[in-house]
Structures are given as C-alpha cells and as structure tokens.
Amino acid sequence: MNIKDKLKRLDPSSKEKDELQSSKQNQNKIISVLGGKLKENQEGVFFKKKEKYQLQYKHGLHSLEGIKNYEKEQFKYIFNYKKGFENRLDYRNFLFIDTETTGLAGGTGTVPFMVGLGYFTEENFIVEQLFMRDFDEEAALLEALKQMIKSYPIIVSFNGKSFDLPLIKTRLVMNRCREINYKCHLDLLHASRRVWSHLESCSLTSLEENILNITREDYLPGSEVPGLYFDYLNNNHPRALVPVFRHNLIDIVSLVTLINHLSLVHDHKSSFDLNERELFNLGKLYEKEKKMEKSINFYEKALDKTDSIYLKTKINKKLSWQYKREKKWKQALKIWNKMAENKRGGIFPYVEMAKYYEHQTREYKKAINCTKKAAAFLKEKRRIKTNYEEKKEELEHRLNRLKRKIN
Structure with a gap:
C-alpha cells in the first residue's frame, strides 16, 4: 500500500465518498x-x-x-x-x-x-x-x-x-x-x-x-x-x-x-364444461347454503357425467335428500329404487323408502317389506359393519312400530 492509499484510509470524508459511489453503482x-x-x-x-x-x-x-x-x-x-x-x-x-x-x-x-x-x-x-x-x-x-x-x-x-x-x-x-x-x-x-x-x-x-x-x-x-x-x-x-x-x-x-x-x-346456467367432481363439490356447497335449486342442478349434472360407482352412490344419496327436502317424491323414489336394484348404498335406499311409505303414503305393508329387506342386507354384511348392533336395533324398532300401525 502506497502513501496515497494510506492517507485515503485515514480520511473519513474519502471513505464516505467511496461508499456513496459504491451505493450509486449498486442502484444503477x-x-x-x-x-x-x-x-x-x-x-x-x-x-x-x-x-x-x-x-x-x-x-x-x-x-x-x-x-x-x-x-x-x-x-x-x-x-x-x-x-x-x-x-x-x-x-x-x-x-x-x-x-x-x-x-x-x-x-x-x-x-x-x-x-x-x-x-x-x-x-x-x-x-x-x-x-x-x-x-x-x-x-x-x-x-x-x-x-x-x-x-x-x-x-x-x-x-x-x-x-x-x-x-x-x-x-x-x-x-x-x-x-x-x-x-x-x-x-x-x-x-x-x-x-x-x-x-x-x-x-x-x-x-x-x-x-x-x-x-x-x-x-x-x-x-x-x-x-x-x-x-x-x-x-x-x-x-x-x-x-x-x-x-x-x-x-x-x-x-x-x-x-x-x-x-x-359457480354459474350453474353457464355452458362452461365442468367435470363430475367439480359439479358434485358445487352441489355440496350450495346444499350447505340452502340454495336447493342450484344444488340439485349441480348434482344432476354430476350424475349424468360420472361413470364411477362410488361417486354415483354419493351423488344418489345427496340428490335424493335434496328431492326429499323439496318434496319431489317421485324423483327421490326413482333414485332409491334404482340404488336398491343395483345393490348400492347399503341399507340407505331401503330405509328411505320405508320412511316414504310410512309417513307420506301410509302404505305400511310396503314400509314393512322395505324394512325387512334392509334387515336382511344388514345381516348379510354384519361381519364388516362396525355399527351392526345399533342399526339392527333401529330396524327392529321401526318394524315393531309399523306392525302396531297395521294392527
């Protein structure tokens, strides 16, 4: 280091100038x-x-x-x-x-x-x-x-x-x-x-x-x-x-x-192409918001699109509940019959039909028949049902009530 550099280091103003110049270079x-x-x-x-x-x-x-x-x-x-x-x-x-x-x-x-x-x-x-x-x-x-x-x-x-x-x-x-x-x-x-x-x-x-x-x-x-x-x-x-x-x-x-x-x-009238999972999720969203018409519309579109048995069963359950809330019994009954026919949804379709025949049309014999089918299905699957005893007791209670109504 020569004398000039040593003097430069001792001069504070010179150091500040160097830092300022370096800062300007970095900015540029x-x-x-x-x-x-x-x-x-x-x-x-x-x-x-x-x-x-x-x-x-x-x-x-x-x-x-x-x-x-x-x-x-x-x-x-x-x-x-x-x-x-x-x-x-x-x-x-x-x-x-x-x-x-x-x-x-x-x-x-x-x-x-x-x-x-x-x-x-x-x-x-x-x-x-x-x-x-x-x-x-x-x-x-x-x-x-x-x-x-x-x-x-x-x-x-x-x-x-x-x-x-x-x-x-x-x-x-x-x-x-x-x-x-x-x-x-x-x-x-x-x-x-x-x-x-x-x-x-x-x-x-x-x-x-x-x-x-x-x-x-x-x-x-x-x-x-x-x-x-x-x-x-x-x-x-x-x-x-x-x-x-x-x-x-x-x-x-x-x-x-x-x-x-x-x-x-979110526009259910839109021609925008959605897949079955998106439609199903939107159906759930509007069901939660109690916007039944939009919920049903999305569920119906999802059902038309899906080939998955698992998703179809989930949609059937959700859609039939929506029809039930809106008192669209014909549409709901059609879904429950088809689910029972294809052995999908466990005891769900039988129980729902039993409720319908008991409380809506008062056809107690049909309600008993559906309850018995539900009990038979439950017995067949008892080895894999963790809540078997609970469901069995519920069905027995329903059956006894229906028999009393007939008598």
Whole structure:
C-alpha cells in the first residue's frame, strides 16, 4: 500500500465518498437489470417495478377483462360471506396481493422482501412490485403498502388470511407502524378448496396446471425464492432476482384468472364444461347454503357425467335428500329404487323408502317389506359393519312400530 492509499484510509470524508459511489453503482445496477425506479417516502427509500397489461390480455383460460362480468350475488357463495356483503364489491377496489419472503415458516424472523400488488384502472391491469434492496428499506416498503391499501380497500390473495396478512401485520408491529385497515379480504385458497378439494394439491401452481391452463416457463418453485434473495444480498447480483420478480408477477396475474374462473364455475346456467367432481363439490356447497335449486342442478349434472360407482352412490344419496327436502317424491323414489336394484348404498335406499311409505303414503305393508329387506342386507354384511348392533336395533324398532300401525 502506497502513501496515497494510506492517507485515503485515514480520511473519513474519502471513505464516505467511496461508499456513496459504491451505493450509486449498486442502484444503477439493479435498475439496469430489472428496470423500475427508486421511490422515497417518509420512511425512506425502496425499489418499485411496474408492469401494465391490456384488459384483453389472456392469461390461461381467461382474459383479464372477464372480471367485469361477474355477478356480485355469486361472490357471497364463492367466498362464503354473509348476505349484504356483495353490495360492497367493485372490482376496481380490489387489490391483488402476494408476498415473497425470506422464509416460508412465518414468525417474527420472516420478512417480506417483496410485495406484489395488482389493481385495475379503466383501461389496464397494473402490477406494482415493491422491493427492499436491503433490510433497512423494510419500513419504506411497508409505508408504501399501507398507502396502496387506503386506495384499494378490498384485498384479494391466495392463502393471505393464514400467511401474507398476518406476516405483514407482524412486520408493521416490529417497525412500530400503525396497522393496515381494509374493508374485507377475499382469500382464493379457501374458495378454491370448496370446488377442487378432490385434487391432490390446491396450491396456486397446481390450480394453474390442472384447472386454469397456465404453463410457467422456467418454473421457479416458491421454496427457492428465499435463497435467490440471499444470493442477491451476499453477492450483489441483481440478475438472481429476475426469476423472483417473474414468479411474483405471474402469481398476481394468475389470481385474476382464478377469480374469473371461479365466477364462471359457480354459474350453474353457464355452458362452461365442468367435470363430475367439480359439479358434485358445487352441489355440496350450495346444499350447505340452502340454495336447493342450484344444488340439485349441480348434482344432476354430476350424475349424468360420472361413470364411477362410488361417486354415483354419493351423488344418489345427496340428490335424493335434496328431492326429499323439496318434496319431489317421485324423483327421490326413482333414485332409491334404482340404488336398491343395483345393490348400492347399503341399507340407505331401503330405509328411505320405508320412511316414504310410512309417513307420506301410509302404505305400511310396503314400509314393512322395505324394512325387512334392509334387515336382511344388514345381516348379510354384519361381519364388516362396525355399527351392526345399533342399526339392527333401529330396524327392529321401526318394524315393531309399523306392525302396531297395521294392527
């Protein structure tokens, strides 16, 4: 080391100049690789990248503008909200949100280093990605997020109720910031599980592949995202962030496709082609909501489509109960007779027919005949019936009651 270098090390102002110059070079480096801009607010500086999509842009099965066509009434059932909630909805108030974090476990040590935000304008769908280049920019990122939520008070996420929002609230507390306020939170994970619970996985990537017809080029698993961020921090390689930004961007746009798809799926008058498991799950959903007409419609469509004996039996049971509630006895009786004829459903069809003949038509001899058939079937299967004695006692009680009625 020569005299000039030694003097430079002793000069504090010179060291600060070098650090400032290095910082500017790093700023220019991330901007040159990723685009975007540095933004400043009362809490400091952070990095922001913006992407703009035309509403006609098609992502998977649907174009983005499909969100204009949803029926507000449907959202009550899609998201399992109480009556009156649908009147508060306007897609222009939706803020689609997805975070990328330093770990997937959650907890106070996990930090959201990127927050992707999507929203609609009259002509476009905009995605803004807020990013902290280092941990000292977290407060500025959170402040920018709070301001966005003020403008778009309805949050739409995928698993945001369990992961993203609790994590953001924790980080706000850690940074001594006020909590965020929003009108409601639409979590697409829970809405998706009600329709696609039969899938092996209901993750967003699984739904993209199996339902939405979305193929990710150069797919980056979410589990690899934290490692790339730490690689960027340790080695100052902004290029390591390119797939992370792309991953987050697709997550946000996929949420729009998913919400559009759910809206079509829930429309029982739609010509949209659903498989038997989707139709069956929708039948159960609307049965729970006491929307009998829609429930019956979905169950009937599911029954027409399925070749599975197991699923057909489940649908027969559900559908016959719906007919029974609606006092459509002819349709219910037809199902019970067919189940008994094909020896499907155990004692269920015999017991239901016995109830029908006893309480609706008062044909007690027919009711006795059905009860005896149920008892015979139960006896035949007694070795595999764990509740054999209980069911046997119930049938004997029914038979004795019917005999007393005849006498």
